[in-house]
Amino acid sequence: MGPELTETQLLGLWEIGAGYAPPARALLLAEAVAPAGEAVADLTLAELNALLLDLREGSFGAALPCTADCPNCDEPLEVTVTTDELRAPGRRHVPGPSRAPATLRAEGHEVRYRPLTGRDLLAVDPASPEARRVLLSRCVLDSDHGVDTLPETVLERIAQRLADLDPGADTVLALACPYCRHAWAAALDVAEYLWAEVEGYARRLLHEVHTLARVYGWSESEVLAVSPARRRFYLEATAG
Structure with missing residues (x-):
C-alpha cells in the first residue's frame, strides 16, 4: 500500500496545482510522496510514474477504472x-541514482544519451513545432x-x-475489443489520470464543506x- 494523503493535503495539492501545466502538476504530485530531499524533477519518467502509482494506490486504491x-x-x-500491472518492473520507487546512460552508433554518429x-x-514548450527535437x-x-548537427x-x-x-x-495498456476482436495498445497518462481524481475529490469535498458550514456553522477545519x-x-x- 502506498502513502496515503490526508484530505487537507489533497485539497492543498489541488489548490496549488490548479494553475500548473501538466508536467508541473506531475512533479507536484510526485513531490507529495517522494522521500525527503529527493530532487523529483531529476527523476526519470519511470521513476516519476512509480511515485505517482504509489500515491494513487495509497489515496484512491489499486484499481484504476478506464474507458x-x-x-x-x-x-x-x-x-x-x-x-x-502498470508498475515496471513491478516494483515501487526506490531512492537512488537514475539509470546509466546508453550509447547509439548510427549513420556515422556515436551518441551517448x-x-x-x-x-x-x-x-520544452509542447506547442512549439520543434518540441520533439x-x-x-x-x-x-x-x-x-555535436548535438545540433544530429539528423532527425x-x-x-x-x-x-x-x-x-x-x-x-x-504506461501502455494492451486492449482487445470483445465485439470486433481488434487489438491495440492505448497509452495511459498516470499523472493526468491521478490529477483528475484529485480535482474531482477536492471539488466534492469543498461542496461538502460548503453544505455543512451553511447548515451547522462549522469551519472548514471542523x-x-x-x-x-x-x-x-x-x-x-x-x-432530509
Missing part, C-alpha cells in the same frame, strides 16, 4: 487495471559530431530506444475533522 473507444468499430469499452526526466518536460536533444549527453533519423532512433532504457516511462462516513450521515440528514 476507451475501439479504433476499429468505435464501441466504448470499460477496463480496469491495477497499479501493479540518457532517459528523459521531469525537468526535460518542464523545459528539443526534447530528444536534451537526452543527448555528448555526440562526436538519429534522434528518432534514440526515441525508439528510450523505452528500453527507462522501462515504465510509458468539517474536515469529521470522518467521511460521519460526514455522509450529516449530509444525508441535511437533505
